[in-house]
Amino acid sequence: MRRLDVAAEGGYARARRRLAEELSKSGVRDPRVLDAMVSVPRHLLLPEAMRDRSYAADAALPIGEGQTISAPVVVATMTQALALKGGETVLEIGTGSGYQTAVLAALAGQVVSIERIPRLAARARSALDKMGVLNAIVHLGDGSAGRPADAPFDAILVTAGAPSVPRPLLDQLAVGGYLVGPFGSRESQSLLRFCRKEDGSFVREVIGRCKFVDLIGEWGWAA
Numbered sequence: 711m712r713r714l715d716v717a718a719e720g721g722y723a724r725a726r727r728r729l730a731e732e733l734s735k736s737g738v739r740d741p742r743v744l745d746a747m748v749s750v751p752r753h754l755l756l757p758e759a760m761r762d763r764s765y766a767a768d769a770a771l772p773i774g775e776g777q778t779i780s781a782p783v784v785v786a787t788m789t790q791a792l793a794l795k796g797g798e799t800v801l802e803i804g805t806g807s808g809y810q811t812a813v814l815a816a817l818a819g820q821v822v823s824i825e826r827i828p829r830l831a832a833r834a835r836s837a838l839d840k841m842g843v844l845n846a847i848v849h850l851g852d853g854s855a856g857r858p859a860d861a862p863f864d865a866i867l868v869t870a871g872a873p874s875v876p877r878p879l880l881d882q883l884a885v886g887g888y889l890v891g892p893f894g895s896r897e898s899q900s901l902l903r904f905c906r907k908e909d910g911s912f913v914r915e916v917i918g919r920c921k922f923v924d925l926i927g928e929w930g931w932a933a
């Protein structure tokens with residue numbers, strides 16, 4: 711039994727290395743991000759029946775409660791856009807499975823993640839514990855208003871789609887930091903990046919187009 715598990719883990723490790731090669735061809739160039747994608751065992755965050763699709767670059771998969779684990783290419787692209795150097799405190803809105811949380815934890819000093827669905831928050835906490843991720847904390851609640859008590863954050867990642875960028879999240883971003891997330895209609899969003907300048911203004915860039923599940927809450931969509 712144990713030998714079988716070791717063989718399976720070896721197969722998953724090879725699949726992650728292939729995934730990193732594919733991601734680098736699709737524009738993910740930051741070597742730290744590629745290393746993180748190689749190190750995080752995404753298959754452990756999926757139901758067994760779906761594990762054979764764990765390392766398909768564009769596979770967003772159902773995780774229950776009507777939610778999805780983001781596709782590796784989306785996770786890597788959004789993570790790269792945060793330009794993390796190590797040591798930062800990152801706020802993540804929408805923990806979901808905990809996969810993106812684990813990738814951020816591999817690159818930053820501390821991750822504060824917020825999930826509104828109790829079952830997903832509990833499952834992600836337990837999965838992150840089992841994976842030995844010690845520098846991420848999962849809070850239950852409406853993340854659309856951020857977490858003023860822990861602000862400012864060096865980087866903020868929103869992993870659910872909102873009509874526009876929630877003002878409280880911009881307010882909680884440190885000077886020089888990036889906020890990345892999907893904003894637009896429920897059917898399709900622009901993946902945007904905001905950088906906070908010293909004078910309090912923001913530089914806004916469009917990274918691409920995407921389709922995320924809804925950010926539901928005070929500064930998102932109504933439930």
Ligand code: SAM
Nearest residue numbers: 779804806807809810825826853870925926927
């Ligand atoms: N990044 C996650 C992963 O890797 O598994 C996937 C996130 S999933 C696309 C979006 C998540 O945002 C869902 O789990 C959903 O419940 C959560 N969500 C939606 N609105 C929220 C809110 N206001 N506060 C916190 N979480 C929210």
